Amino acid sequence: xxxLAISGLGAESSQFHVQGLYWxxxxxxxxATLLCRQVVGGMPDHVRAALIADAPASAEVLGMLDAxxxxxxxxxxxTNPKATLHLIDDLPRIDVPGRVLVLLAPADVWAGGNVERWxxxxxxxxxxxxxxxxxxxxxxxxxxxxxxxxxxxxxxxLAQLYRGKGGVRYLQHFWSNQLGKxxxxxxxxxxxxxxxxxxxxxxxxxxxxxxxLLYLAQRPVLEGAPAFSEHWQVCESLDExxxxxxxxxxxxxxxAMDGGQRLDSLARQLHRLRQLRGNALKLVVREMxxxxxxxxEQLLLACGASQIVPFGASLSRFLTMVESIQGYVWRRxxxxxxxxxxxxxxxxxxxxxxxxxxxxxxxxxxxxGVRNGEIVHQLLVLRAAPGLTPxxxxxxxxxxxxxxxxxxxxxxxxxxxFACRAEGVEQALDHIFQLSWKELFISQEVxxxxxxxxxxxxxxxxxxxxxxxxxxxxxPTQPRPALAxxxxxxxxxxxx
Numbered sequence: 001x002x003x004l005a006i007s008g009l010g011a012e013s014s015q016f017h018v019q020g021l022y023w024x025x026x027x028x029x030x031x032a033t034l035l036c037r038q039v040v041g042g043m044p045d046h047v048r049a050a051l052i053a054d055a056p057a058s059a060e061v062l063g064m065l066d067a068x069x070x071x072x073x074x075x076x077x078x079t080n081p082k083a084t085l086h087l088i089d090d091l092p093r094i095d096v097p098g099r100v101l102v103l104l105a106p107a108d109v110w111a112g113g114n115v116e117r118w119x120x121x122x123x124x125x126x127x128x129x130x131x132x133x134x135x136x137x138x139x140x141x142x143x144x145x146x147x148x149x150x151x152x153x154x155x156x157x158l159a160q161l162y163r164g165k166g167g168v169r170y171l172q173h174f175w176s177n178q179l180g181k182x183x184x185x186x187x188x189x190x191x192x193x194x195x196x197x198x199x200x201x202x203x204x205x206x207x208x209x210x211x212x213l214l215y216l217a218q219r220p221v222l223e224g225a226p227a228f229s230e231h232w233q234v235c236e237s238l239d240e241x242x243x244x245x246x247x248x249x250x251x252x253x254x255x256a257m258d259g260g261q262r263l264d265s266l267a268r269q270l271h272r273l274r275q276l277r278g279n280a281l282k283l284v285v286r287e288m289x290x291x292x293x294x295x296x297e298q299l300l301l302a303c304g305a306s307q308i309v310p311f312g313a314s315l316s317r318f319l320t321m322v323e324s325i326q327g328y329v330w331r332r333x334x335x336x337x338x339x340x341x342x343x344x345x346x347x348x349x350x351x352x353x354x355x356x357x358x359x360x361x362x363x364x365x366x367x368x369g370v371r372n373g374e375i376v377h378q379l380l381v382l383r384a385a386p387g388l389t390p391x392x393x394x395x396x397x398x399x400x401x402x403x404x405x406x407x408x409x410x411x412x413x414x415x416x417x418f419a420c421r422a423e424g425v426e427q428a429l430d431h432i433f434q435l436s437w438k439e440l441f442i443s444q445e446v447x448x449x450x451x452x453x454x455x456x457x458x459x460x461x462x463x464x465x466x467x468x469x470x471x472x473x474x475x476p477t478q479p480r481p482a483l484a485x486x487x488x489x490x491x492x493x494x495x496x
Contacts, residue, residue: 005042006170006189008198013185015177016132020156021123022175023135025107025145027162032138035161036104037061038195039134041069043100050075050094052087053104061104075099081109088121096129107137107144115147119154140230149173149210161189161196162213164326168196173210184210186327212326214251216244221256221286223315238269245273250280252322258288263296264342267303271338274304279330284322287311295375295419299345302374303338306330344369347403347418353394353463356414359407360450360458363416366403367450378417378425379447385440391464393440397432404432408464409457413441422446 004014016022026032036053040061043049049071051058055078062076077094079087084105094101110118126133137144148158157175161168172185190199215232218241227234235241238255245253253273255266270283285300286309292300297308307325309318335341350362369375384393390413394406403418417428425446429437 003042005038006196006198009170009187012177012179012182013172013175015179016134017156017177019127019130019132021119021126021133021135021154022157023137023148023155023159025137025148025158025160027140027160029106029138031161031168032104032136033057033060034191034195036102036136037065039102039136040071040074041065041195043071045072047071047100048073048098049100049102050077051102051104052077052079052084052094054078054080057104071100079103079105081105084109085113085118088118088125091125091129096125096131098129099131101131101133103133103135105135105137107139109137110144115144116151116154119148119151123154143230145173146211146214160213164213167199170196170198171210171212186212211248211251214248215254215322216241216248216251217254218256220258220288221254221318225315228319238266242269242273245281246276248281249277250282252282252284252326254284254286254322256288257285257291259291263292263299267299267342268338270300270305271303271334271341274330274334275336281330282306282322282325282328283330284309284325286313286318293419294421294424295345295347298369298375298419299342302332302335302341302345304330304332304334341374345375345419347401349402350405351402352399352405353397354405354407355463356407356409356458356460358461359405359414359416360453362405363453364450366416366418375419376421378420378422378428379450380415380417380425381445381447382413382415382437382441383411383443384413385442388440394433396434398434399432404428409460414453 004016006014024032024035026035036051036057040049040051051061051074053061058076058078075094077090083090084103087103122133125131145158145160148155152158152174156177158173159175160171160173162171163169168189168191170185170187170189172182174184175182188199189196213231215228217232217234218238219234219236222228222234233244235244241253241255245251255269257263257266266285270285273281273283283305284307285305288311290311292308292311300308306328307321309321313321348362348366350358354362363379366377370377382390382393384390390408390411394408394413397406399405401418404416406413406415408414415432417425420428433440
């Protein structure tokens with residue numbers, strides 16, 4: 001029984017039917033040659049085999065092959081791109097019945113042709129003659145592989161050998177043999193002198209869809225550069241990107257976020273794709289203008305974003321960041337109700353100093369996002385310096401953001417900062433207090449929950465009156481007389 005001969009791959013992924021058509025697509029000619037030599041060298045003695053390739057490729061495959069390896073009978077047939085496309089016409093001269101044929105050819109042979117038609121013509125003849133054909137194509141061939149992947153009824157097995165995720169990978173799209181049919185599998189390979197072998201324990205990835213190498217991106221994220229490789233497909237609009245992404249399973253989808261795009265629309269798009277296509281899809285948002293605040297980033301991440309590339313990251317840095325999430329599976333919980341999620345991650349329309357009851361009710365409502373692990377808020381207790389009441393300490397405050405509220409309970413000030421990380425507390429206080437808050441307050445405590453807001457002190461509905469100032473200090477000062485120039489005589493130094 002012919003084998004693919006990649007050590008560690010397992011029989012279900014390495015055995016062939018005795019007749020049929022299989023395809024291995026390699027990114028480089030070097031890898032294709034090594035894999036072809038490994039396949040030929042791993043064939044049993046009794047197999048009647050034939051190698052079809054151009055003269056230099058045949059010499060390279062056989063030149064490094066040990067004489068003791070491979071089948072006893074190996075016929076050699078020289079080909080060129082035109083002959084490869086018309087291989088069906090030459091099969092009668094190859095003595096096909098019962099043979100294992102290995103075709104080594106560059107992928108661009110099929111660039112201008114109809115590979116589906118080629119396979120449709122080839123496979124029935126192979127089945128009728130009880131022959132097996134393994135095509136090993138060389139050169140990046142994303143377009144070719146995508147067509148073959150969609151044409152799975154016309155071939156018995158399809159796999160890719162590519163460079164990515166820090167090494168050499170073997171991506172099996174589908175494979176069938178006498179043991180049954182199996183789907184997508186992506187494993188790391190080690191390159192040895194004798195060929196390729198599975199590195200470590202192989203992993204099955206039933207959640208992937210075979211499009212791991214595909215990148216779908218809005219044009220602005222490329223900063224005017226052309227598509228980086230044929231793995232990249234550039235979309236002119238958000239609608240076009242969404243339509244293509246809705247058919248992907250584990251591709252990388254890159255959205256552009258600029259000042260003219262509505263955040264809620266992008267969040268809804270991410271949420272829809274994550275619901276529709278599952279957790280293997282990599283959803284990346286590149287910030288093209290400084291528009292995203294912390295709470296906006298948390299919304300996008302909660303809606304399914306795998307990564308957010310911040311504004312200011314260079315093109316090379318952006319590519320490095322995107323490469324770093326290859327093989328990543330989104331593992332957060334996706335809420336089913338987008339509108340409820342949006343409500344949890346948006347502040348209430350309330351701001352500034354409020355009554356204790358209003359403060360407690362508002363904070364408990366906005367705290368739901370914290371309970372779900374979707375966002376972080378800060379609830380602070382501040383004690384005023386001696387000689388100051390909390391209201392006096394707050395006499396020069398400016399609240400600019402919805403959701404940032406405060407109230408006075410007893411002799412302390414409660415302050416709630418919506419969507420504020422721990423490292424941003426001091427900066428937030430600098431913005432709210434026009435005077436130095438470090439001098440106004442002697443202590444600052446961060447509460448980790450809202451249980452303290454359930455006490456009777458937070459049932460008070462009235463807003464405390466602002467502090468009274470000394471009336472004398474409020475009297476207008478007497479106007480000073482206008483200044484007028486006057487003549488001054490200066491004596492000469494040394495005069496008697």
